[in-house]
Amino acid sequence: MRTAPETPADVRRHNLARVLRHLSDHGPCSRGEAAAATGLAHGSLTALTADLVGRGLVREAGLVPGGGRGRPRRHLETVPDRVVSVAVRVTRERLHLAVADLSGRLGHRSDVAHSTPDGDPGALADALAAAVRETADAARDAHPGAHLAGAFLAVPGPVTAGGRVFSTDFGWPGPVDLGALLRDRLGEAAGPVTLANDANLAALAEYRALTVLRGAPPRSLAYLKADVGVGGGLVVDGRIEAGGHGVAGEPGHMPVAFDGPPCPCGGRGCLALYLGPEALT
Ligand SMILES: [Zn+2]
Incomplete structure (x- = not known):
């Protein structure tokens, strides 16, 4: 779920995301193709891709011949394992974890049983923190130098815009800020925690x-x-x-x-x- 960009920094972040998304889904492609597909001006696109290259998210993929008498064009592609994230599917009995790179490819996977008492979100957060920490360590070992983008949780039950979870599956009588409970346990090292409804x-x-x-x-x-x-x-x-x-x-x-x-x-x-x-x- 996205909100409309407001400040110039938001607009820039939004445009960087559009270019990165396009290259991830359709790359390698030239700057011209990316500009046409995203609707961005060529100059903006050149500046945005320079930023992405500087951050190590995008690289030159080599020269391809231009059409007709045109100069050869440089193609751009993403560097998929520059960024990895930890994805977690939370169910009543198990935690299913996977490391995903920028292209969505899954790396290290694990599956952990948990038995947290009904109505005790703290116990679930403890089990989650241990599993996420272990998977994040595996991600760092498998992708040295990668930026860990954080943990993304698919949870059973509606999630409010503020990230609070309603879950009768876990016997919680009201909304629980599961993300905050997890962040308290993980500290800064694991990056931000994002939650969404599993369905x-x-x-x-x-x-x-x-x-x-x-x-x-x-x-x-x-x-x-x-x-x-x-x-x-x-x-x-x-x-x-x-x-x-x-x-x-x-x-x-x-x-x-x-x-x-x-x-x-x-x-x-x-x-x-x-x-x-x-x-x-
Ligand atoms: Zn009901």
Whole structure:
């Protein structure tokens, strides 16, 4: 989820991200091709790519012949393992971790069982911190000199714009600032911690996979998942559409019977009570 850039520094950061994204998805390509695809002026693009080259994120990929009588052009490409991040999928029983580079390629992977008591976010943060620390160390060993961009968590339950998590899976009665609990334990070394709803991220992954499959992005996509709970996500024009309350496309706690059994969320007769594996068994 992105917000509109406001200050000149925001605009610059936004444009650097656009160029880097383009080179990551479509590189190697020339400055001219990148300018045309991103809609940036040629001069701006040259300055932005010089910045990215200076940061070690982009490099010259060699000369290719220009069309007709044109001069040979220098192609640019990203340096994928200049930046790595730790991705974590959090479930009720396990933590699935992977190191991803700038191109999205996965390196070191691990899978850790955890048994954190219901209603104790601190215990989950302890287990997460240990697993993230170990994976970040593996990332540093495998990619010497890489910048660690931080940890990205896919969590079961809605996530507010401020990064607080509602999770009945973990028996939390209210929103929990899981990112802050994790940052307290990890300190500065592991970089920033970012959280998003797991079904939203799965929706975004399906959107990207469909884009590759069809050769063009679908305009929108609705995704439903059912494992422990019932979740879902909406993607519109390439972005997660979370709605005003951060729960758009999440049908699990939609009441389907107002006189139904009580749900851990505080409501009654939620869909998750009827469709989940616990209800089934
Ligand atoms: Zn509910």
